[in-house]
Amino acid sequence: MSAGSSGAESGAVLGAVVVFLLQQLGYLSLSTLVPALEWLIVGVIVFGVFGGIVGAILGRRRSR
Amino acid sequence: MEPAGSRRPVRGIVPVVLFALALLLVALPAVGPARAAPVPALPSAPVLGSSATWNGHNVTAAGSAGTAFKVNTNERVLVNFSFEIATGAQITTARLIVYYFGAEISANSVAANPLSGTAQMNWTLGTYTYLLQGIYRLSVSLVYGNGSTAWSQGFYINAQAPYRIASGATIFLIVLGLAEIYWIATVARGPRRPKGRGTAPPTPWEPAQPATPPAAEPPDPAATGPAPEDEA
Secondary structure (H helix, E strand, O other), X not given: OOHHXXXXXXXXXXXXXXXXXXXXXXXXXXXXXXXXXXXXXXXXHHHHHHHHHHHHHHHHHHHO | OOOHHHOXXXXXXXXXXXXXXXXXXXXXXXXXXHXXXXXXXXXXXXXXXXXXXXXXXXXXXXOOHHHOEEEEOOOOEEEEEEEEEOOOOOEEEEEEEEEEOOEEEEEEEEEOEOOOOEEEEEEOOHHHOOOOOEEEEEEEEEEEOOOOEEEEEEEEEEEEOHHHOOOHHHHHHHHHHXXXXXXXXXXXXXXXXXXXXXXXXXXXXXXXXXXXXXXXXXXXXXXXXXXXXXXX
């Protein structure tokens, strides 16, 4: 598994964690299905892409 | 092939799946009976007027997440229902339901007094007291004897655990988030040092060799003088 995909995987999980954590801390309401799923999908995608970029950068530094 | 340095002891998706399963298992007892209850066909009489209060405040005041009622997770809340209906109808039950991801995760019911037109409920988070916190949508409703809903009103609460993080789900999510950040950061670590370089760790059956200085070279005969047998 490449560093980029490994970072994307961790980032996607982190995105879901952040969404749930925002709800638990009272900044987000996940009671209604549709906006809750939207928040979850957006969080997973955004953090997954971000994690993939970070993982790829760190992996490239490692390979130098 | 996956570099040894980026290998993770636990896959990232596993804790999330476990978390979802735990939530589902906790929610099932509350959701099951409510969904299994049959709803017979309904007669009906108009409700002339109904209201509900949350610790004395009308629930319509918390109609959005921004105006949610703040409540401690271990707090007991008094919910008062009052209603007035046309002659012939009979409201028998007052109900309060908590929603999460659109599903009912908790449903509480009390018997209503049709004569006085009131009902009282002492509500708590119940099994979620030490598990959940945050913003949740609730609905209060009055139910006819045949199971159909006469009146319903939704509102929001903001349940806060002690110290804001002292709930099971919050602690789990913080730990999982830190673990994911750590796993992303460890991508920068290089692969493990290949065998043959450096000192290999001792095997369990082989005690570690103490650090000793390099073996002394044999003494130079010219510098130390003749050997003992030469003197003889």
